[in-house]
Amino acid sequence: xxxxxxNLTLKIWRQNSGSEPGQLVTYPxxxxxxxxxxxxxxxxxxxxxVAKNESPIVFDHDCREGIxxxxxxxxxxxxxxxxxxxxxCQLHMRSFKDGDTIVVEPWRAQAFPVIKDLTVDRSSFERIxxxxxxxxxxTGTAQDANCLPIPKDDADASFNxxxxxxxxxxxxxxxxxxxxxxxxxxxxxxxxxxxxxVEATTRVKxxxxxxxxxxxxxxxxxxxxxxxxxxGISLENIARMNREYLVANCVD
Amino acid sequence: xxxxxxxxPEGNLEQKWTKYKSSVALVNPSNKRNLEIIVVGSGxxxxxxxxxxxxxxxxxxxxxxxxxxxxxxSIAAQGGINxxxxxxxxxxxxxxLFYDTVKxxxxxAREANVYRLAEVSNNIIDQCVAQGVxxxxxxGGMLSNRSFGGTQVQRTxxxxxxxxxxxxxxxxxxxxxxxxxxxxxxFTRHEMLDIVKIDDKAxxxxxxxxxxxxxxxxFGHAVLLCTGGYGNVFYLSTNAMGCNATAAWKxxxxxxxxxxxxxxxxxxTCVPVSGDHQSKLTLMSESLRNDGRIWVPKKQGDTxxxxxxxxxxxxxxxxxxxxAFGNLVPRDVASRAAKERCDEGYGVGAxxxxxxxxxxxxxxxxGKTQAKKMSIDNPSPQxxxxxxxxxxxxxxxxxFAMYEQITGENPYEVPMRIYPAVHYTMGGLWVDYNLMxxxxxxxxxxxxxxSDHGANRLGASALMQGLADGYFxxxxxxxxxxxxxxxVKPIPTTHEAFAAxxxxxxxxxxxxxxxxxxKSVDHFHKKLGKIMWDKCGMAREEKGLREAIQEIRALREExxxxxxxxxxxxxxxxxxxxxxxxxxxLELGELMCMDALNRSESCGGHFRVESQTExxxxxxxxxxxxxxxxxxxxxxxxxxLHKEDLIFDVVxxxxxxxx
Numbered sequence: 001x002x003x004x005x006x007n008l009t010l011k012i013w014r015q016n017s018g019s020e021p022g023q024l025v026t027y028p029x030x031x032x033x034x035x036x037x038x039x040x041x042x043x044x045x046x047x048x049x050v051a052k053n054e055s056p057i058v059f060d061h062d063c064r065e066g067i068x069x070x071x072x073x074x075x076x077x078x079x080x081x082x083x084x085x086x087x088x089c090q091l092h093m094r095s096f097k098d099g100d101t102i103v104v105e106p107w108r109a110q111a112f113p114v115i116k117d118l119t120v121d122r123s124s125f126e127r128i129x130x131x132x133x134x135x136x137x138x139t140g141t142a143q144d145a146n147c148l149p150i151p152k153d154d155a156d157a158s159f160n161x162x163x164x165x166x167x168x169x170x171x172x173x174x175x176x177x178x179x180x181x182x183x184x185x186x187x188x189x190x191x192x193x194x195x196x197x198v199e200a201t202t203r204v205k206x207x208x209x210x211x212x213x214x215x216x217x218x219x220x221x222x223x224x225x226x227x228x229x230x231x232g233i234s235l236e237n238i239a240r241m242n243r244e245y246l247v248a249n250c251v252d
Numbered sequence: 253x254x255x256x257x258x259x260x261p262e263g264n265l266e267q268k269w270t271k272y273k274s275s276v277a278l279v280n281p282s283n284k285r286n287l288e289i290i291v292v293g294s295g296x297x298x299x300x301x302x303x304x305x306x307x308x309x310x311x312x313x314x315x316x317x318x319x320x321x322x323x324x325x326s327i328a329a330q331g332g333i334n335x336x337x338x339x340x341x342x343x344x345x346x347x348x349l350f351y352d353t354v355k356x357x358x359x360x361a362r363e364a365n366v367y368r369l370a371e372v373s374n375n376i377i378d379q380c381v382a383q384g385v386x387x388x389x390x391x392g393g394m395l396s397n398r399s400f401g402g403t404q405v406q407r408t409x410x411x412x413x414x415x416x417x418x419x420x421x422x423x424x425x426x427x428x429x430x431x432x433x434x435x436x437x438x439f440t441r442h443e444m445l446d447i448v449k450i451d452d453k454a455x456x457x458x459x460x461x462x463x464x465x466x467x468x469x470x471f472g473h474a475v476l477l478c479t480g481g482y483g484n485v486f487y488l489s490t491n492a493m494g495c496n497a498t499a500a501w502k503x504x505x506x507x508x509x510x511x512x513x514x515x516x517x518x519x520x521t522c523v524p525v526s527g528d529h530q531s532k533l534t535l536m537s538e539s540l541r542n543d544g545r546i547w548v549p550k551k552q553g554d555t556x557x558x559x560x561x562x563x564x565x566x567x568x569x570x571x572x573x574x575x576a577f578g579n580l581v582p583r584d585v586a587s588r589a590a591k592e593r594c595d596e597g598y599g600v601g602a603x604x605x606x607x608x609x610x611x612x613x614x615x616x617x618x619g620k621t622q623a624k625k626m627s628i629d630n631p632s633p634q635x636x637x638x639x640x641x642x643x644x645x646x647x648x649x650x651x652f653a654m655y656e657q658i659t660g661e662n663p664y665e666v667p668m669r670i671y672p673a674v675h676y677t678m679g680g681l682w683v684d685y686n687l688m689x690x691x692x693x694x695x696x697x698x699x700x701x702x703s704d705h706g707a708n709r710l711g712a713s714a715l716m717q718g719l720a721d722g723y724f725x726x727x728x729x730x731x732x733x734x735x736x737x738x739x740v741k742p743i744p745t746t747h748e749a750f751a752a753x754x755x756x757x758x759x760x761x762x763x764x765x766x767x768x769x770x771k772s773v774d775h776f777h778k779k780l781g782k783i784m785w786d787k788c789g790m791a792r793e794e795k796g797l798r799e800a801i802q803e804i805r806a807l808r809e810e811x812x813x814x815x816x817x818x819x820x821x822x823x824x825x826x827x828x829x830x831x832x833x834x835x836x837x838l839e840l841g842e843l844m845c846m847d848a849l850n851r852s853e854s855c856g857g858h859f860r861v862e863s864q865t866e867x868x869x870x871x872x873x874x875x876x877x878x879x880x881x882x883x884x885x886x887x888x889x890x891x892x893l894h895k896e897d898l899i900f901d902v903v904x905x906x907x908x909x910x911x
Contacts (some may be wrong), residue, residue, distance in 0.1 A: 062492040068323040130432035134425035139304040142382035149393025159386035
């Protein structure tokens with residue numbers, strides 16, 4: 001069994017609730033193994049806090065394999081930490097050096113209010129989905145799946161957009177806290193498929209309207225979202241959504 | 253025995269479901285509007301059930317502990333979903349899928365349920381494609397298939413290594429649509445902590461708002477538990493950190509019998525444990541066994557790196573032992589074979605508890621084909637490797653990247669190290685053909701119930717079952733019950749049963765805080781996990797199981813004496829959430845060991861050391877154990893065993909062979 005030899009200084013955002021002010025609190029951690037995941041390092045710290053009868057740090061996490069989209073930490077100023085193409089839970093301590101100071105903060109955006117410590121409320125994403133992130137097909141009405149051939153390239157492009165895990169790193173990274181990449185990924189997934197064409201105009205208009213209503217900022221094409229997206233969702237999706245949106249408004 | 257009526261319809265196996273559907277009682281649309289259904293859990297089973305029932309007109313409330321329905325752990329399923337489409341023209345059929353599933357489950361599942369599952373499998377694929385789920389396709393635009401363990405046809409549909417994600421997002425989109433239409437009320441960050449029963453019928457739940465800590469009462473004419481499996485009893489598993497048994501366990505304590513609790517699936521291909529800090533284990537999809545070859549060195553204690561060991565000094569033990577199925581034997585067989593090699597001293601890596609999963613041959617094979625396709629006559633070894641890597645990347649890119657993140661090793665260059673890990677629980681709440689538990693009005697769907705997979709689940713069948721239950725079974729079967737409930741007005745949650753149940757829950761929470769001990773929840777959870785893995789894991793024997801039961805009892809006593817829960821009840825408090833869950837695992841773990849002790853045969857994932865063939869394969873005992881072991885909770889951690897005899901009209905149980 002591996003024994004750790006890294007000693008680190010953590011500066012972690014603590015905030016008891018959304019209505020109270022928060023602050024960075026410094027915690028030293030010792031004997032961290034490079035094979036630990038970043039969240040396992042948090043487990044070690046939390047065990048220490050429990051041992052001292054202090055409240056452990058609250059953070060969102062679940063699958064710990066980079067797919068559920070629950071984990072959400074800004075680490076040293078970068079959403080999901082220093083490496084690209086991975087979530088916080090996939091980050092391992094071998095990406096840091098002995099003696100490092102690591103600053104950990106929650107996603108910061110008006111539309112993602114802090115609930116406690118590093119946990120934020122992302123229900124704004126849910127409400128956007130409910131406005132149009134679907135194809136209106138009831139259970140039982142479908143035809144045979146192979147009755148509708150779909151070019152492989154379209155299916156693949158749709159899949160690449162659908163790979164979004166809804167974590168919100170794009171919003172946390174954007175200086176405007178824009179949710180364009182998230183919304184564009186869903187709009188694109190359906191825009192690229194024949195099944196999605198029927199409702200294309202209402203979908204993009206309703207989803208964009210809800211996005212605006214939630215208080216997300218505008219897109220100024222800095223592509224920061226694409227850089228930090230753990231699933232490599234492409235900026236092309238935003239261009240596609242803009243086209244869809246334009247067409248939808250011309251149709252009216 | 254009268255307590256267990258499986259309600260399997262009369263008639264031929266092939267006609268049971270068709271006849272059932274045309275004769276089951278219906279609820280007319282105006283009555284549906286007045287009937288309320290609670291769905292706990294929002295994974296494939298929960299989301300698909302909630303969306304489908306809301307489409308039918310019922311009023312639905314959905315609860316999940318995550319911050320979004322989309323995060324349920326179905327999302328992590330990698331490899332694929334089976335269906336009997338026979339798109340590959342390779343001899344598949346509903347019957348074959350049914351047969352493979354019953355055989356794969358080592359003849360411990362109900363024939364009628366499995367046949368229905370195979371029948372509706374095709375509708376699932378149709379439904380998902382209509383929803384815009386981007387499943388993998390061939391260049392002609394048709395859906396693509398791959399192979400999975402325990403079958404000889406290609407019937408697995410997939411979306412790269414993220415099939416669960418795409419299918420869940422499909423069900424989630426259907427659910428979000430209903431939320432938008434106002435037919436579903438969604439309660440995220442809520443955890444169900446008890447069932448409310450009135451006149452012996454399930455009538456609601458007590459849930460805790462995990463943000464405020466407040467206990468809430470919710471009424472439903474029926475309650476559906478779609479809460480997944482209990483693999484986290486073992487602490488280390490491929491489950492998400494929050495996966496738990498609390499909903500099912502609380503239902504069990506309120507009268508729902510628990511079926512085959514010891515049936516646990518240990519998945520053969522997971523990233524091995526790297527240290528004491530380990531919080532979970534990550535699966536490497538079974539689909540990798542399509543192209544990867546599993547081996548260990550022929551020499552015991554070989555410390556050379558994988559790439560340094562020449563071909564003739566490698567033992568491809570699955571291909572050697574099971575020539576017919578090779579690397580694609582079912583999971584239970586592959587797991588035991590890996591354990592056997594490691595126990596004998598052939599394991600690799602620092603811990604020596606791992607075997608190699610090697611893609612070198614596949615990279616070469618694909619590389620050569622690719623070169624041919626590109627009309628390159630004499631490709632250099634470098635070109636072949638490059639082309640081969642590209643093909644592998646397209647098929648399994650995300651898995652390879654995931655492996656590299658965890659281990660720091662590049663699996664395109666060196667063989668993966670893998671070892672079995674707890675993955676899925678075939679056991680669960682006992683349900684009848686309608687998916688109703690032994691509590692009236694309380695249903696259980698997906699992994700949380702015991703049905704369909706017998707003693708071992710085949711790969712790509714979990715997604716199939718979750719969606720079958722939710723999309724195509726419960727919308728019909730719930731009518732059998734609700735058609736008799738149309739006169740029942742919603743019961744106000746001021747009813748004494750709600751008050752009494754909420755009080756019970758509050759007292760349990762208070763009791764946890766009152767211990768004020770010295771040890772954290774994780775301390776106890778890790779200890780329980782170790783007992784379970786050592787004594788109720790891949791190999792089980794009487795002595796160990798008896799010890800485990802004693803050890804778990806002692807651990808439970810210590811838990812209630814020395815646990816420390818920090819913080820307060822009325823706030824967001826993950827330590828409290830964990831404490832509630834581990835308290836239940838400490839009871840369920842004991843029942844799993846009791847069930848394993850009772851079943852002195854080996855079958856599927858349940859391997860009793862005392863019951864094996866001369867070649868070390870699982871040896872069933874059909875004369876004495878062809879039944880579902882169903883446990884009734886009698887209070888104070890005592891249980892009564894009821895048996896549902898399994899009757900095989902069509903398939904004839906035989907010794908399972910993959911040689």
